[in-house]
Amino acid sequence: MNQKSPQLIYLFQAVLVGAIMACMILMNPIQPDLLVQEACGCMECMRNVEVDPWYAKRYNSQVPRLMYTQNSNLSSSTDKWWQSLQGRPKNMNYTAIVETIFSMFPDENHYSDSGPDRCRLCALVGNSGNLEGSHYGPLIDAHDFVIRINAGPTEGYERDVGSKTTHRAMYPESAVDIDNSTHFVLIPFKMIDLKWIVSIFTTKHITRSPRKVKSSVQANMDKVMILHPEFIKYVHENWLEKKGRYPSTGFIMLVLSLHICDQVNVFGFGASKSGVWHHYFDKKYNVFHNTNNHKGGNEYNLILQLEKKKWIRLYKGL
Ligand SMILES: *[C@@H]1O[C@H](CO)[C@@H](O)[C@H](O)[C@H]1NC(C)=O
Ligand SMILES: *[C@@H]1O[C@H](CO)[C@@H](O)[C@H](O)[C@H]1NC(C)=O
Ligand SMILES: *[C@@H]1O[C@H](CO)[C@@H](O)[C@H](O)[C@H]1NC(C)=O
Numbered sequence: 001m002n003q004k005s006p007q008l009i010y011l012f013q014a015v016l017v018g019a020i021m022a023c024m025i026l027m028n029p030i031q032p033d034l035l036v037q038e039a040c041g042c043m044e045c046m047r048n049v050e051v052d053p054w055y056a057k058r059y060n061s062q063v064p065r066l067m068y069t070q071n072s073n074l075s076s077s078t079d080k081w082w083q084s085l086q087g088r089p090k091n092m093n094y095t096a097i098v099e100t101i102f103s104m105f106p107d108e109n110h111y112s113d114s115g116p117d118r119c120r121l122c123a124l125v126g127n128s129g130n131l132e133g134s135h136y137g138p139l140i141d142a143h144d145f146v147i148r149i150n151a152g153p154t155e156g157y158e159r160d161v162g163s164k165t166t167h168r169a170m171y172p173e174s175a176v177d178i179d180n181s182t183h184f185v186l187i188p189f190k191m192i193d194l195k196w197i198v199s200i201f202t203t204k205h206i207t208r209s210p211r212k213v214k215s216s217v218q219a220n221m222d223k224v225m226i227l228h229p230e231f232i233k234y235v236h237e238n239w240l241e242k243k244g245r246y247p248s249t250g251f252i253m254l255v256l257s258l259h260i261c262d263q264v265n266v267f268g269f270g271a272s273k274s275g276v277w278h279h280y281f282d283k284k285y286n287v288f289h290n291t292n293n294h295k296g297g298n299e300y301n302l303i304l305q306l307e308k309k310k311w312i313r314l315y316k317g318l
Helices: 005-027 055-057 078-088 094-104 139-141 192-199 229-239 249-260 296-308
Strands: 121-125 145-149 167-170 185-186 224-226 263-267 313-315
Touching: 055 229, 078 229, 094 192, 094 249, 121 139, 121 249, 145 249, 167 249, 192 224, 229 249, 249 263, 249 296, 296 313
Parallel strands: 121 145, 121 263, 145 167, 167 185, 185 224, 263 313
Antiparallel strands: none
16 A cells, blocks of 8 residues: 555646646637648648638538438428429439439448548639640649539640549539540539439430430449539528529539538639630630629639638639
8 A cells, every 4th residue: 555655646647737737728829820630631721610710600610421321311491402403303303313313323421531631632623714725734643623604615725624524513514525534513403404414324204304415425323423412502591691592503513522622722703814705615705604693703702702711722724
């Protein structure tokens, strides 16, 4: 008993010192820069959201991103919002559709692998005419992920837009054939879009949605991914503050990139320097940025904010 006493005293002292240190840490407000962990393997990573209240107010790390069986059940508020976009579809059994989808396409929790060993550089390539003459091609192709939007082609435009496409975000009305190394990221604005993606690989019977759509699309079934409807709602509510009816494909993919990449470089968004809004691949000078459905001006202002606050790097082209 007596021999053990010194050890007990040491133990007691150690506990006491530990307790005092714990108190000191708890009493000192944590410096914001202590929260900035380098949480990835890149030279620069996405910062902890806490450093920017503006960003923290909008960014929700918990929202489901890509869909798989385990997260496929919709909350009633998501279900209601989703149906408000499309009207109530007839003969749609959501549970059955989801079962079919994940018997055909990979049923995985994609891109949940962030950590100190990962450095995922993403190039998000929009379709703006400001890419013309930019010579961004090699820079874009140097990224791990090159995410393209809708029909934006690479063939014939390689010097300015690059040739690599790891992901292409599309919905039925915007779909094009893609090569078998590219992920097809379906943006399901409507429930029938889920039926359509099954149909294009099987019966090919869906030809309208309700506008005319491609009944068959060349793509690799093993690389299909479905954006979660709740993610679309989240972009609409948290980021666009419900302005416009629903977000554009490009803006949805920008927010998705913030969630799945360690660094986000954005190309081909906004007007060209001469103030014209058009696509690099057609010469129709559409005013496509402010249609009824998307408040493009609002989306672009958010992109500028994200750049100013250094969450993304924006390559504005010419
Ligand atoms: C989804 O909801 C259905 C019906 O309420 C239930 O049977 C099923 O277990 C749920 N799936 C998951 C993955 O939570
Ligand atoms: C919907 O499909 C599921 C799974 O195939 C099935 O169990 C359920 O009975 C169907 N519901 C309706 C209303 O048909
Ligand atoms: C992908 O396409 C190439 C060229 O068309 C072809 O040789 C290859 O077999 C395809 N791979 C798969 C998995 O379909």
